[in-house]
Amino acid sequence: MTAAAFAPMPIPPRAGVGLKPEHYAAILDTAPDIGWFEIHAENYMGAGGPPHRYLTAIRDRYPLSLHGVGLSIGAARPLDKDHLRRLRALNERYQPGLFSEHLAWSSHDTVFMSDLLPVPYNEETLARVADHVDEVQETMGRRMLLENPSTYVAFEASTMSEIEFLKGVVRRTGCGLLLDVNNIHVSATNQRYDAVDYLDAFPIEHVGEIHLAGYAPETDDNGDPLLIDAHDRPIDPLVLRLYERAIARAGAVPTLVEWDNDVPDWPTLFAEAERVEHVLRPARRRSEERSLAVAV
Amino acid sequence: MPSLSEVQAAFSAAIFDPAAAPPRGVVGPDRRPAPRRFGVYRNNVVSALGNAIAGSFPAVRRIVGEDFFRAMARAYVLAEPPISPVLLDYGTTFPDFIAGFAPAASLPYLHDVARIERLWRESYHAEEAPALAPDALASVPEDELPRIAFSLHPSLRLARSRYAALTVWRMNATDEPVTPVDISAAEDALIVRPGAEVEVRKVPPGGAAFVTALAAGETLLAAAETAQAADARFDLAGNIAGLLAAGALRDIRRA
Structure with missing residues (x-):
């Protein structure tokens, strides 16, 4: 079965949600008014079958964003060429409006660990990550967005801040950034810095997409708060407030609700996207007014 | 300073060895060793890979019950972690692992049920x-x-x-x-x-x-x-x- 080529469909500055198999039928049956969907690339790397059938039908109706979770851009080892080819094939087949991956690693030697592991922020890692981002962008033939991580530990080997590191990757590769606002709150709490300071210092002009999700509260070795990036519940009000601040800085940016574990029913997830639209709608209106003012 | 490759070798070795201390140089915000923080990654890896197995073998899971299944999946994850980031393919060898898993020996048909589930999944994702x-x-x-x-x-x-x-x-x-x-x-x-x-x-x-x-x-x-x-x-x-x-x-x- 050869798939018909899709016309490119840019991701609008609206709320989208992560696409889950549990919701395929509800989406196709009820045609909800939602801006876009995002997929985890690795879930669509089978040769055929129902996932591709559903995704094709949904891509027919909605813009789609491609989000990789297994490329291991932060690994010391070379990128997996077979995996890059699989990503390129998905990119060509579904013509997603955006493509993103993580500032993290998940493979070492021949083992894939299926988690987004942290890297030390220093010149060696920066050079390695920049080379990998270059290779991804060349192979895919498009610009990628790199996502800021959630972290639970720090490295003695780090010599720069996360923001300095991200700015360095952008400067060397021309890539864009995916700003995960939940990750800011989680990492800031876990690393004991101020989330607002981090957000205000973030190079917002390079942000092409925002992620929001829920986190799970735990405690660390000293009994102090340790937040886990669990994607298993609604967006925390504190994170939503931080998001409002991000949108005030950036204007309306495509924003995704990630809910990957304990996946709720479709109406619950849709309602979560509505919380985000509540912030985005006035921001879209403001930018429309601005462009009208410029036109006049 | 250790190289990135050395940091990651130590990190991944400690992930798969539950008895290991966290790698040197991995610390909390107070710059002190933080085994509990490192444990979050160990737990994430084992549970993410275990969830991938649990999602692919629902009948085996129902037969042996949740606790037994989780223990068996954990043993498998530690013994045979995936080599590919495409987890749709992970678990190909799980039926053979069950066949050799001593605590499951009283259910001699269990690995054949697992094989049906594994092949069902291959068929599901096969070429059209x-x-x-x-x-x-x-x-x-x-x-x-x-x-x-x-x-x-x-x-x-x-x-x-x-x-x-x-x-x-x-x-x-x-x-x-x-x-x-x-x-x-x-x-x-x-x-x-x-x-x-x-x-x-x-x-x-x-x-x-x-x-x-x-x-x-x-x-x-x-x-x-x-x-x-x-x-x-x-x-x-x-x-x-x-x-x-x-x-x-x-x-x-x-x-």
Whole structure:
């Protein structure tokens, strides 16, 4: 079965949600008014079958964003060429409006660990990550967005801040950034810095997409708060407030609700996207007014 | 300072060794060692990979119960972590692992149920292809029939068992109540997805040998003889009709 080529469909500055198999039928049956969907690339790397059938039908109706979770851009080892080819094939087949991956690693030697592991922020890692981002962008033939991580530990080997590191990757590769606002709150709490300071210092002009999700509260070795990036519940009000601040800085940016574990029913997830639209709608209106003012 | 490669080697080794201390240089915000923080990653990795296995083997999970399954999956994850980031392929060796997993030895059919689930998943994600129409043989002249061969549908899988693994799988693939099963009756299962749905059927006597011979490229006549030799009850017309109805055949190849 050869798939018909899709016309490119840019991701609008609206709320989208992560696409889950549990919701395929509800989406196709009820045609909800939602801006876009995002997929985890690795879930669509089978040769055929129902996932591709559903995704094709949904891509027919909605813009789609491609989000990789297994490329291991932060690994010391070379990128997996077979995996890059699989990503390129998905990119060509579904013509997603955006493509993103993580500032993290998940493979070492021949083992894939299926988690987004942290890297030390220093010149060696920066050079390695920049080379990998270059290779991804060349192979895919498009610009990628790199996502800021959630972290639970720090490295003695780090010599720069996360923001300095991200700015360095952008400067060397021309890539864009995916700003995960939940990750800011989680990492800031876990690393004991101020989330607002981090957000205000973030190079917002390079942000092409925002992620929001829920986190799970735990405690660390000293009994102090340790937040886990669990994607298993609604967006925390504190994170939503931080998001409002991000949108005030950036204007309306495509924003995704990630809910990957304990996946709720479709109406619950849709309602979560509505919380985000509540912030985005006035921001879209403001930018429309601005462009009208410029036109006049 | 250790190189990035050294940092990651130490990090991944400690992930897969529950007794290991966190790697040197991995600290909390107070710059002190933080085993509990490092444990978040260890737990994430083992539970993410365990979830991938749990999602692929729901009947095995129902048969042994959640706690036993989690322990077995954890042992598997630590012994045979994935090599590919495509987790759809992870668990190919889980049926063999179960066969050698001593605590499961009292359920000798369990690994065959796992094999049905694994092959079901392969069929689910297999390449798309049209199946041969049920009346396709009508166009073949009768004197040519013995010499034709078939290419099989790319989603076709065969799961053979010395036990009633298919009956056990079917009963545990849903939440329906279970009833006693005579597990001593050998069952072979044909798994195929000609369209959107994976279908699983019981293979008639000699049918597994027949499908295996066809898959090896044998002609209809040779495959029928192979099947007849494997089981005297083999019924050629019934088997061909069954394969066509299942959508298990892709093309006719003429010698």
